[in-house]
Amino acid sequence: MKRWVPLLLVPFVLVPIGLAQDAANLSEHPDRLRQFQRNYALIESLVQGGVRLAAANQPLQRVEHCIALLRSLRDELRQAAHDGDGPRVVELAKHVRSLLHEGVVTNLELARQRLVGEPALDGHLTDALQGTLRVAYELEQEIQSQMGIRPAVELMVAQHVIQEARKAVEDLARLSL
Amino acid sequence: MNCQVVQRRLLGTENPALVPVELRDHLADCSSCQEWRSQLLLIERHVPLLPIPRSRGKARLLFRILQAGEKAPTVAGDPDGGSPVPRLALRPGHRFPGWSRVPHWARGVAAAAAIVLCLLVGWLAFRAPPGSFTQPDGHSRPAEDPLVAALLQCDLRLAKAASSRERLELLTELAQILQEASPTLVQADADADLESLARLYKQVVHDGILPQALGVPAAERRLVLRPVAERLSRTERMAERLGQRVPVACGKPLLNMAAAAREGHLFLHSLLTEGKQ
Numbered sequence: 001m002k003r004w005v006p007l008l009l010v011p012f013v014l015v016p017i018g019l020a021q022d023a024a025n026l027s028e029h030p031d032r033l034r035q036f037q038r039n040y041a042l043i044e045s046l047v048q049g050g051v052r053l054a055a056a057n058q059p060l061q062r063v064e065h066c067i068a069l070l071r072s073l074r075d076e077l078r079q080a081a082h083d084g085d086g087p088r089v090v091e092l093a094k095h096v097r098s099l100l101h102e103g104v105v106t107n108l109e110l111a112r113q114r115l116v117g118e119p120a121l122d123g124h125l126t127d128a129l130q131g132t133l134r135v136a137y138e139l140e141q142e143i144q145s146q147m148g149i150r151p152a153v154e155l156m157v158a159q160h161v162i163q164e165a166r167k168a169v170e171d172l173a174r175l176s177l
Numbered sequence: 178m179n180c181q182v183v184q185r186r187l188l189g190t191e192n193p194a195l196v197p198v199e200l201r202d203h204l205a206d207c208s209s210c211q212e213w214r215s216q217l218l219l220i221e222r223h224v225p226l227l228p229i230p231r232s233r234g235k236a237r238l239l240f241r242i243l244q245a246g247e248k249a250p251t252v253a254g255d256p257d258g259g260s261p262v263p264r265l266a267l268r269p270g271h272r273f274p275g276w277s278r279v280p281h282w283a284r285g286v287a288a289a290a291a292i293v294l295c296l297l298v299g300w301l302a303f304r305a306p307p308g309s310f311t312q313p314d315g316h317s318r319p320a321e322d323p324l325v326a327a328l329l330q331c332d333l334r335l336a337k338a339a340s341s342r343e344r345l346e347l348l349t350e351l352a353q354i355l356q357e358a359s360p361t362l363v364q365a366d367a368d369a370d371l372e373s374l375a376r377l378y379k380q381v382v383h384d385g386i387l388p389q390a391l392g393v394p395a396a397e398r399r400l401v402l403r404p405v406a407e408r409l410s411r412t413e414r415m416a417e418r419l420g421q422r423v424p425v426a427c428g429k430p431l432l433n434m435a436a437a438a439r440e441g442h443l444f445l446h447s448l449l450t451e452g453k454q
Binding site for chain 1: 321322324325326328329331332333335336337338344347348351355358361362365367370373374377380381384385388389
């Protein structure tokens with residue numbers, strides 16, 4: 001009898017696992033579809049931005065394309081903050097941070113190194129820095145105003161994440177200007 | 178019989194109020210032992226009035242049963258100053274009373290029920306992250322959109338890519354990410370969204386991959402373009418196969434995607450053969 005007990009247990013173990021996986025798959029598709037539909041504008045910006053970034057040879061051109069992507073993220077983040085969708089606010093704030101650190105700051109550094117001794121191009125660098133900081137400040141102000149309406153941990157996290165990234169751009173600005 | 182012996186005997190009796198016969202003569206004559214006995218009786222009367230400290234005795238007892246056979250633990254904080262606890266051991270083969278009366282099949286069913294319950298609770302707990310992931314419209318959703326995250330990562334790498342080869346590879350990856358999103362939309366019968374996805378895919382191939390391929394130095398073309406062409410060819414086959422199996426509304430965008438992939442790999446093949454000549 002003892003030998004049969006494990007065999008009897010097999011269907012009891014496998015059936016719920018199978019059912020759970022099916023249920024998870026079924027519930028995942030509508031979620032993914034909803035995400036796709038809601039994020040379509042951002043997806044489009046990211047795809048077109050990627051194509052433009054690939055075509056851009058100069059670091060300052062890339063910074064411009066990154067700023068365009070930042071604006072798309074800002075619009076989405078503004079909407080998410082307005083809707084009170086905390087997790088989405090944090091998700092987008094993290095994307096903003098990545099874009100500022102890896103896209104903007106990296107290329108501004110590169111541009112700064114290349115522009116040494118070329119004062120004619122300094123204006124472009126200044127414009128790029130100011131453009132980046134403007135978007136970052138707008139984002140922070142947006143989050144700040146939403147925090148006044150409904151204080152939420154997610155908004156505080158997003159604020160902190162963007163502030164930290166913005167400071168990296170400011171440090172670079174101090175070195176460059 | 179001296180006073181010390183009498184007092185020890187009194188301590189040893191179960192009830193000091195009842196004096197053993199052999200001690201009575203001494204107690205009748207000795208005032209000091211009479212005083213000592215009255216003190217003892219006083220203490221004895223007040224013992225039941227002493228407050229009982231809170232005890233974890235039950236938990237310790239269970240622990241001792243489970244740990245039977247190991248070294249007996251010491252009871253710290255006991256009024257008796259942490260004396261060693263006598264060891265309790267279960268005899269080998271001993272079961273809890275009543276368990277042996279439960280039939281084998283019932284034990285199996287009970288174990289299976291416990292496992293099913295654990296799995297169900299686990300699934301419910303890990304299926305969706307807690308409360309904060311609820312959207313304002315009440316739908317639960319995963320915390321992060323993997324498609325957006327993947328596209329952004331690709332863009333960030335493109336922002337740092339130094340060579341045409343690197344850019345071409347990243348654009349191919351971008352196209353691949355879009356193509357991999359199509360089955361989800363097919364399963365959801367989202368033909369309009371599939372159409373948008375196919376349009377983006379075509380844009381990446383036309384405006385991204387093909388111009389970048391032209392920028393790859395002739396010497397590197399064979400090495401760089403061939404894997405990209407093969408990947409596009411695979412995408413063409415997959416999208417075509419899937420497009421023929423699904424309803425027309427969903428099939429059309431997939432076939433458009435396949436056409437864009439075909440155009441891409443034919444162009445790359447032409448560049449490769451051009452290089453040979």
